[in-house]
Amino acid sequence: MNIEKQLTEDIQSALNHLFQEEMEVTLQPTRKDFEGTYTFVVFPLVKKLRKNPVEIGNAIGEYLKENSSVVSGFNVVQGFLNISLQENTWNSLFNSLLEKKGDSDFDSNGSSVLVEFSSPNTNKPLHLGHLRNNFLGHSVSEILKANGYAVTKACLVNDRGIHICKSMIAYQLFGNDETPESASIKGDHLAGKYYVEFDKAYKEEIKSLMAKGQSEDEAKKNAPLMKQAQQMLQQWENGDEEVVTLWKKMNGWVYDGFNATYKKIGIDFDKTYYESDTYLLGKDIVEEGLEKGIFFKKEDNSVWIDLSEEGLDEKLVLRGDGTSVYITQDIGTTELKFKDFGTDKSVWVVGNEQDYHFQVLFAILKKLGRSYAEGCYHLSYGMVDLPSGKMKSREGTVVDADDLVSEMIATARETTEERGKIDDFSETEKDELFRTLALGALKYFLLKVEPKKRMLFNPAESIDFQGNTGPFIQYTHARIKSILRKAAADGLSVPEQIGDIKMAEIETDLVGLLAEYPNYIQKAANDYAPSVIANYCYDLAKTFNSFYAELSVMNESDSQLRDFRLALIEQVAATLKKGMRLLGIDVPERM
RNA sequence: GGUCCCGUAGCUCAGCUGGAUAGAGCAUCUGCCUUCUAAGCAGACGGUCGAACGUUCGAAUCGUUCCGGGAUCACCA
Structure with missing residues (x-):
């Protein structure tokens, strides 16, 4: 069931009955300091109806209370109609989540996408900037999969x-x-x-x-x-x-x-291309473009395209001596990728210093009339800067990927061992955990920021393990698993449906967040933004921890309530695990 | 100079399909482990949302101009 949809329809019917009005209704979550779950803003109606906002709000509220199956009460503050939901609405919402048995991914949408990322140069090792690229590419691939796309992960190695x-x-x-x-x-x-x-x-x-x-x-x-x-x-x-x-x-x-x-x-790929194989591609397409009159030749035999209509300049696509430039190759490899996989969409995870290049590339593909041109997207991301400024390989001012990962693992070991919670782990188990935590911290650090924003990394301050971090979310997961282990040891099983219980506010908060998970997956895909998922996971983990401090699961004397909470926390753990999976981050059972 | 991106608390960032007193984390300070993991929780402190106009009942959010930072405008990739 979908409460928001139900409520939206009920409000529309209220508007229809009361005022003979048709309009699109959008709801927002009620602010914490007011009573209610959803808020409907009535200001837009004031002008049309020539009534004061409070009067309108009250009229709609009364109607909903009488006629809507999900509404229990309301209050009106200025032009804001705050709506409270029936107790059993939460119960049935949660039961509907349980029925899905944790499968919140979307069904196949019949669409396919190729994501190209990483694309290293073979003259130097990977650095922090490459890590951002790799993690973004991997995460976006996972997010697209969760949205029902068939995803191919590709890497184009710059080896010549x-x-x-x-x-x-x-x-x-x-x-x-x-x-x-x-x-x-x-x-x-x-x-x-x-x-x-x-x-x-x-x-x-x-x-x-x-x-x-x-x-x-x-x-x-x-x-x-x-x-x-x-x-x-x-x-x-x-x-x-x-x-x-x-x-x-x-x-x-x-x-x-x-x-x-x-x-x-x-990180892994479904397909690796090598530039040494592809660098000559694209020339035949330039030839085709010349024939079609899309490109033109200058006196020195060099070939150009005029993109001034698109707000861009003239661009060289083939040198006078007939050799390729970067864009020639990219035209060729794009065609090759399409021939190989025929995907509906194609995404390039490439830094924002190439924004112009991709504008030009896509404009050319459109002019050439390529069917795949519309589905092309440049996922542009900002540089990772150091306090001293830009990282430069040649000058040695780079944060090396291997070094950084090693340092993170050392920090994870130190932080974990001083807490002494895993002394019974074997050495292998410990190493696995330290790696999980280190990568969790690192990936989360790089993914929680919106891709297009440049970000700052200060090597002097190690990446945090507390607060809005990967390990915080991993810890939350481990905490829940600990309770579930205890429940299992006590012979309790997690119910498949819950009984008739009254939830506390913090519990309805959690149920509400869980129900919204699919919306966030969609938003993350639409924006190509893993940061959306990172923020969601943090929000969910944070809310769980408040719940944890406020209410007990195993010490709850009402067995119906206890069973509900077992089911609730299991859902939270599963959702955190899935969400973090989309970021390429594992969550441990214990830490 | 043209084009594009960014500018929110001391620092790092959310919020940006316009809505109520702008939210987190870090840092600083106060409390909370005889009950499910304190990598936690509760609270305090901290803001002219770069600036000014404009649109609107209402602007951090939309528009214009300006300021500051970055990228790019290669017959490099």
């Missing part, structure tokens, strides 16, 4: 290009055949080390060239290392055996490193 060559050059020059094994460093970190080495040596070269009188721009172009890197890129594209062998070797190391990190943080 000048930046990869930089690491390779530096390795050739300074590497001494070092390997991850010989250096005892994860492969992605080893590649990252040489990327930084390249930059250091390159800067030296620039400095000395400038000392010899070259301008900065000239020096940057003329530095021997840069020329070597460009030459290597040429060799790579020509399939030079030595270069390709080195490339394969180093990329192999990096993938081993990435896979270890992905495994640790619980």
Whole structure:
């Protein structure tokens, strides 16, 4: 049953009977300091009916009290009609939740979506910014699944290009055949080390060239290392055996490193694309666009599109020498993804520095008349900044993903052990718990903020385990499970339906929140915003903890009430678990 | 300079399809473990919702302008 829908209909019928009015009725939750559950604002009617708001409110209230099966009473404050619900309304609402047996996900909606995220460069290890991307991508995928979409998670690995060559050059020059094994460093970190080495040596070269009188721009172009890197890129594209062998070797190391990190943080993909396979795609579509007159050629043979009608500029889609630019590849890979999976929607989880790029890409796809253009969405998210400013890989001012996770696990261990609640756990169980808590704290920290907002991470202050955090919600779940274990030990089972009981306010609050869960799943999907789920889970956990402090489950002498509470808290635990699952966060049985 | 995003308590953030005295967490301070996990609960303190106009019965929420911060406007990706 749906109380809100019922009540809305009853109010509409009241308006019809009393004033011969038809209008859309929206309800809002009554403010805490007033009596009632739902509030109907009557101000909009005042002008139409030329009556004072209190009079209108009272008339509707009386009508509802007489004619609505869910309304028990009302009060009118100014223009606000506060409506109280019948006791048994709450009972039947809760019973209807129990009937669903915890299945609150939506049925398949027949629609499919491909979510591309993570998309790392193989020249450096993952950092905090990548974590935000990965967690967002994973969470949005889960949220879409819960809304009935068939979801494909894809990753496009940026495994070629000048930046990869930089690491390779530096390795050739300074590497001494070092390997991850010989250096005892994860492969992605080893590649990252040489990327930084390249930059250091390159800067030296620039400095000395400038000392010899070259301008900065000239020096940057003329530095021997840069020329070597460009030459290597040429060799790579020509399939030079030595270069390709080195490339394969180093990329192999990096993938081993990435896979270890992905495994640790619980990220996986249904499909991985490699840019080395796809970077030539898109040229044929440019050709098609030229034929259709959507693109045009300039004197130097370069190909452009004019997007001034869309409020954008002219954009190059193919260089004069016939080689691709970034957007060419993206046109090609979008087509490829559509050919491979034919999804109705396509989502890119990519930072907001590429907002313009995606505006252009989508505009081009529309002009090309691609059927999938309408379903394209750029999930743009803000940067994670440090107190010192932006993170920069080359300058080493990054918060490394592996390091951060390790630190979080250490903090989780410390925080947990000092409480001494899990002394009977085996070492394996402990390690599993610390990892669960550490990732819970980290993922929640990154997901609770609206994606498009940039956020600040202060390495000096470790991520909290108290207050509005992942572990707070995990703790709430563990607390409930503890009661349920106790109940089971006492031979009590959780009822499938509840009896005729009178709920306390804090209990109707919980029932109301539980009933609203599907609305939040929908909102989260509509907004592509895991933060909606995070805030909901926090709200639910917080309300449960108030309940916990106020009322007892196992010490309740009225067995009907106790059984209701068992069912209630079990629903809360299940909902927290499902909600956190959508964020990619596990909840422990004990902590 | 053009375009886009952000600006809410000391700090980090909710709220933004317009509604009653703007909510949390952290930090500071007060209470609460002889009863289901105190990673908790209850309370205090803390706000010109960046500013000004405008629309409205009513604006943190919508519009315009301005201020502050960020991104982008590459034949880089």
